[in-house]
Amino acid sequence: MFKVILLFVFFVLFTILIIPPIYAIEPLDRAPAASLRLVNVSDNQVIEHLNVNQRVLVTADITNNQEDPQKFVFIVQIKNDENVIISLGWITGTLNPNQSLSTARSWTPDQPGTYLAEIFVWESLENQDALSESLSISIITS
Numbered sequence: 001m002f003k004v005i006l007l008f009v010f011f012v013l014f015t016i017l018i019i020p021p022i023y024a025i026e027p028l029d030r031a032p033a034a035s036l037r038l039v040n041v042s043d044n045q046v047i048e049h050l051n052v053n054q055r056v057l058v059t060a061d062i063t064n065n066q067e068d069p070q071k072f073v074f075i076v077q078i079k080n081d082e083n084v085i086i087s088l089g090w091i092t093g094t095l096n097p098n099q100s101l102s103t104a105r106s107w108t109p110d111q112p113g114t115y116l117a118e119i120f121v122w123e124s125l126e127n128q129d130a131l132s133e134s135l136s137i138s139i140i141t142s
Contacts, residue, residue: 031070031095031131033060033121038137039104050141052109058117059104060135064095072131075120076105078139081113090125109141 038046039057046056058078064070071094078087089105109115117139121132 025065028130028133029065031062031064031066031072031121033062033074033119033132033135036060036117036119036135036137038117038139050109050139052112052141054141055106055108056139057104057106058119058137059102060119061100061102062095062121062132063100064097067097069097070095070131071124073122073124074103074105075122076107077118077120078107079116079118081115086115092124109139112142113140115139115141 037059038050039059040046041055041057050056058076060074062072062074071092073090073092075088075090077085080086087107089107091103091105093101093103095101107117115138116136118134118136120130120134123129123131
């Protein structure tokens with residue numbers, strides 16, 4: 001009986017310590033985006049309405065929650081009030097293990113209206129596996 005218990009304990013320890021977990025992190029938690037915000041060129045957060053032709057940066061923080069480097073593409077799309085994409089841009093990069101990065105894409109509204117900025121964090125443009133939930137923020141210009 002003692003040998004059976006010892007063998008069981010050895011097997012459990014071997015499984016925990018030697019064999020790495022395949023999916024220790026949920027897919028959408030690999031590099032989550034947070035704190036979606038609009039900032040001006042002076043890096044001050046914009047809370048009020050924007051003016052037409054006022055450049056703004058659509059900014060979010062991305063954190064690599066893994067112990068391996070993670071390639072990513074940060075995608076920003078802007079839709080008008082008719083749900084038509086009027087701007088689409090992206091930034092690619094690599095996050096080191098446990099690194100956080102504030103990422104931004106600029107946009108300048110050329111007409112008054114209500115817009116929706118949406119961000120996506122994917123593995124790459126070719127491999128569109130999401131690394132994070134998408135985030136969105138409303139933008140009003142006059």
